[in-house]
Amino acid sequence: MVPDAEFTSYYGRPVVKASPWEADIPAYLFLGGLAGGSSLLAAGADLTGLPRQRRSARLVASAAIGGSLYALVHDLGRPARFHHMLRVAKVTSPMSVGTWILSAYGPFNALATGSELLGFMPGPVRNSRLGRLLGFAGRPGGLIAALIAPAVASYTAVLLTDTATPTWHAAQRELPFVFVGSAAAASGGMGLVAGPLGESGPARNLAVGGAVLELGASRIMQHSMGITAEPLRQGTAGTLHTAATALTAAGAAGAVAGRRSRIASALSGLALTAGSACTRFAIFHAGQASARDPRYTVVPQRERREGRSS
Amino acid sequence: MGRSFFSPGTGDTGTAPFDPARDAGHTDPPPRKGFFTDTSVCIGCKACEVACKEWNAVPEDGIALTGMSYDNTGGLGGSTWRHVAFIEQQLPAPAPDGGRPDTVDLGMPTATLPGADPEHREHADFRWLMESDVCKHCTHAACLDVCPTGALFRTEFGTVVVQDDICNGCGYCVPACPYGVIDRRDGPAGDPAVGLAQKCTLCYDRLSDGMEPACAKACPTQSIQFGDLDELRERAQGRLDMLVESGETTAQLYGHDPDNGVGGTGAFFLLLDEPEVYGLPPDPVVTTKDLPGMWRQAAFAAAALLGGAAAAFIGGKGGRR
Numbered sequence: 001m002v003p004d005a006e007f008t009s010y011y012g013r014p015v016v017k018a019s020p021w022e023a024d025i026p027a028y029l030f031l032g033g034l035a036g037g038s039s040l041l042a043a044g045a046d047l048t049g050l051p052r053q054r055r056s057a058r059l060v061a062s063a064a065i066g067g068s069l070y071a072l073v074h075d076l077g078r079p080a081r082f083h084h085m086l087r088v089a090k091v092t093s094p095m096s097v098g099t100w101i102l103s104a105y106g107p108f109n110a111l112a113t114g115s116e117l118l119g120f121m122p123g124p125v126r127n128s129r130l131g132r133l134l135g136f137a138g139r140p141g142g143l144i145a146a147l148i149a150p151a152v153a154s155y156t157a158v159l160l161t162d163t164a165t166p167t168w169h170a171a172q173r174e175l176p177f178v179f180v181g182s183a184a185a186a187s188g189g190m191g192l193v194a195g196p197l198g199e200s201g202p203a204r205n206l207a208v209g210g211a212v213l214e215l216g217a218s219r220i221m222q223h224s225m226g227i228t229a230e231p232l233r234q235g236t237a238g239t240l241h242t243a244a245t246a247l248t249a250a251g252a253a254g255a256v257a258g259r260r261s262r263i264a265s266a267l268s269g270l271a272l273t274a275g276s277a278c279t280r281f282a283i284f285h286a287g288q289a290s291a292r293d294p295r296y297t298v299v300p301q302r303e304r305r306e307g308r309s310s
Numbered sequence: 311m312g313r314s315f316f317s318p319g320t321g322d323t324g325t326a327p328f329d330p331a332r333d334a335g336h337t338d339p340p341p342r343k344g345f346f347t348d349t350s351v352c353i354g355c356k357a358c359e360v361a362c363k364e365w366n367a368v369p370e371d372g373i374a375l376t377g378m379s380y381d382n383t384g385g386l387g388g389s390t391w392r393h394v395a396f397i398e399q400q401l402p403a404p405a406p407d408g409g410r411p412d413t414v415d416l417g418m419p420t421a422t423l424p425g426a427d428p429e430h431r432e433h434a435d436f437r438w439l440m441e442s443d444v445c446k447h448c449t450h451a452a453c454l455d456v457c458p459t460g461a462l463f464r465t466e467f468g469t470v471v472v473q474d475d476i477c478n479g480c481g482y483c484v485p486a487c488p489y490g491v492i493d494r495r496d497g498p499a500g501d502p503a504v505g506l507a508q509k510c511t512l513c514y515d516r517l518s519d520g521m522e523p524a525c526a527k528a529c530p531t532q533s534i535q536f537g538d539l540d541e542l543r544e545r546a547q548g549r550l551d552m553l554v555e556s557g558e559t560t561a562q563l564y565g566h567d568p569d570n571g572v573g574g575t576g577a578f579f580l581l582l583d584e585p586e587v588y589g590l591p592p593d594p595v596v597t598t599k600d601l602p603g604m605w606r607q608a609a610f611a612a613a614a615l616l617g618g619a620a621a622a623f624i625g626g627k628g629g630r631r
Contacts, residue, residue: 010395010589011378013385019485020494040619048623077479077494077505084459084478091605092598095482096458146619150612157611158604162456162597163485169597172604176611184618205622213618291485298586301593 009294016164018291024075026284029156030186030277031068032102033179035061036153037187037206039109043146044202046139053203055116056194058142060187062113065106065152094158101155105148111141153183160287166297167290168283170228174221178279181217184210185248186276192255192269197262204255204265207272211252214279215245228296231286240282247275327540328573330449334464342468343517344576345526345534346542347442348549349588350561352533354394354440359383361528362392365513369501385589386443388495388503391510392525395588397439441588442534444525445470445491445510446565447576448596453483453492453507455598461507468539469512469576479505488572488594512576539576546580558582564590571595 009015019025042057044050073082086103090096115138118126125131157176160168168175188207192200222229232241251271258264290296331339362368371389376382381396447469454462454470461477462470472492483492484507492509495501513523521527526536535542543566553561564585565578571594585592 008584008587010397010587011376013378013589014490015586015589015591016488016490017387017484017493020481037615037619040615041622044619044623075480077481077507078477081459081476081478084461084476085480087476088458088460090455090458090460092455092601093458093482094601094604095456095480099458147616150615151608153615154608154612158601158608161604162601163482164452164488164490164594164597165485168485169600172600173607176604176608177614180611180615180618184615188622202622206619209618209622213614287485294586294589297591301591302586305593 007295007299009298012294014292015294015297016166016291018288019163019165020077021075021284023281024071026280027277028068028071028075029160029179029284030182030280031064031071032156033153033183033276033280034186034190034273035064035068035105035109036149036151037183037210038064038190039105039112039142039145039149039152041187041191041203041206042112043142045199046142048202050195050199050202053191053195053199054142055119057187057191057203058109058113058116060190060194061109061145061149065102065109069102069106094155094162098155098159101148101151105145105152108141108145108148111137112139112145114138115141150180153180160283163287164297165287165291166228166300167225167231168287170225170300171221171283173224174217175283177217178214178221178283181210181212181214182276182279185214185251185272186210189251189255189269189272189276192265193273197265200259200265203269204259207255207269208252211248211272211275214276215248218245218279227299228290231289231293231296232282235285235289237282237284237286237289240278240285244275244278244282247271247278251275327568328449329468330451330464330573331466331468336464336466339466339468341538341540342576343512343537344447344468344539344542344578345444345512345523345536346546346578346580347444348533348535348546348580349439349441350549350553350558350580350582351531352394352440352442353531354380354396354438355530356383356394357528357530358392358442358525358534359390359394361524362510365516365524366391366511368508369495369498371497386445386491386493386509388493388506388508389497391444391508393443395439395441395443397441397583397587399437399439399583399587439582439587441579441581442525442529443588443590444577445512446489446572446578447510447512449568449573449575450596450598451572452486452488452596452598453509455596455601456482456486458482465512465514465517467512467514467517469514469517471511471514472507472509474503474506477506479507481507483507486597488591488596490591543578546578550580553580560584571599 038057038061042054045054073079085099114134154176157179161172184206188203191203251268254268379396383393386393451470461473495503495508522536526534564581565575568574
């Protein structure tokens with residue numbers, strides 16, 4: 001057993017500040033992943049001729065990205081000034097980069113969804129000049145959105161790791177893979193819930209592949225993080241992390257075993273989506289906890305400093 | 311901004327020291343300004359905290375007792391731009407080789423009940439460390455790098471300042487700061503800066519008029535010294551040498567080194583113990599230093615997702631397989 005590291009602090013008070021973010025931000029991370037993965041599912045369904053899967057995935061993508069934008073703006077200390085993010089473009093700021101990724105993704109995604117919603121409109125609207133234009137723009141819009149979608153799903157990992165929050169920063173190598181795996185699991189899962197069984201093959205593949213990637217990358221990540229992985233196993237974050245692992249594993253197994261049953265597929269899909277959400281909340285809370293305990297800031301830094309001087 | 315971390319800016323050519331003001335685009339800036347805080351002469355009067363609040367109209371942030379020490383402010387935050395830490399230290403007896411000079415008994419009260427143990431009065435194994443903490447005004451400032459609105463900027467004096475009318479309160483600078491300095495102001499209601507990121511401006515308004523910052527002006531012991539950073543670094547080295555020579559072997563400078571993880575800080579300290587004792591990080595690094603690698607990993611992950619999604623469709627239309 002490794003002896004406890006030498007550790008002193010200022011009355012146990014934090015060294016770095018925990019982010020002022022609340023539930024909006026992990027919700028935003030989850031919904032962004034769900035939107036990105038769903039756009040990919042929709043584009044694939046469009047290209048391979050699965051119209052009902054395409055429609056449900058496009059609607060899921062729009063609902064998710066709408067929700068994530070709401071969460072992002074709602075979290076600001078001065079929400080009325082959200083547009084100030086569009087004043088500058090900075091590659092050193094993942095939030096700035098993300099704003100521009102979302103600004104590019106949103107309109108194309110909206111085009112794809114708009115063309116889908118046309119189907120619910122009366123004939124005169126569908127056949128109007130604008131209607132026909134929108135119908136025509138659906139496929140290119142959806143394809144362009146799908147090309148941007150992987151960035152929507154993966155940049156959020158950099159948003160967290162580019163901080164002094166010990167648990168987030170230490171996860172920098174693997175977290176993007178956990179997040180895209182989680183995005184694929186969630187969007188594939190929603191594909192199983194919302195799409196018809198007859199068109200569910202690709203959604204199932206995406207969901208199971210995503211779940212495997214998420215669980216595998218998460219394992220490697222925890223191994224490489226040293227003591228900053230501890231908060232992932234304690235308190236609120238620990239509970240959420242256990243739930244995420246269980247739901248994702250069960251969802252993936254159910255998606256494979258229950259592929260002939262509509263109900264089993266939908267339940268598995270729900271489990272995968274819930275697992276993805278739990279993953280985001282677990283990572284978020286683990287980071288917050290690691291910032292509040294000076295041990296996770298001081299001990300790794302001392303080890304680094306002593307490693308350099310010896 | 312920290313772009314120079316990736317590719318040297320104009321100020322980083324040759325052997326000239328890196329000049330953040332010039333790197334940020336200021337032509338012909340004045341010498342870089344900063345603080346040297348010599349904690350060995352701090353008496354913990356908190357005049358700096360008060361002067362800072364008064365000059366900058368920073369609201370009070372809770373009049374409560376922490377119960378941990380005489381320090382009832384606790385730490386830097388949105389409404390505390392200067393913070394005096396009080397460390398009450400019980401030291402082991404002096405080493406036989408005279409590692410620490412004999413202390414003088416000032417007749418201070420002991421930690422025992424009055425009169426309970428008269429012997430304790432003879433012991434001088436107790437000391438108070440006091441340190442006035444402040445924003446470090448890093449050469450490579452993470453808060454400034456990650457700000458998505460450009461609300462944070464580099465002044466001509468090489469310092470870092472938040473523009474209240476631009477900040478949208480996203481809070482990204484808060485977890486980005488490796489020193490835990492900046493925070494979102496959460497009250498009182500009606501304060502114009504509620505919801506905005508707030509921290510020490512190094513009295514930008516006073517500097518612009520050729521005056522020194524309010525905290526340095528108010529400091530009665532010259533624990534807080536303001537001036538040209540180069541000159542302060544020399545002065546600090548002299549003071550350190552003097553202290554070490556007189557037996558204060560644990561004395562050290564903190565943050566002054568231009569080769570440290572943040573490229574040196576504009577506000578640096580002479581400490582009498584390890585940084586973490588004062589609540590300071592032992593080896594802070596600007597997070598954006600690792601950002602190129604982070605973007606690369608995110609790009610690999612994005613490619614994996616795109617490829618994975620494509621693979622999910624291979625094998626035809628799927629359905630019940």
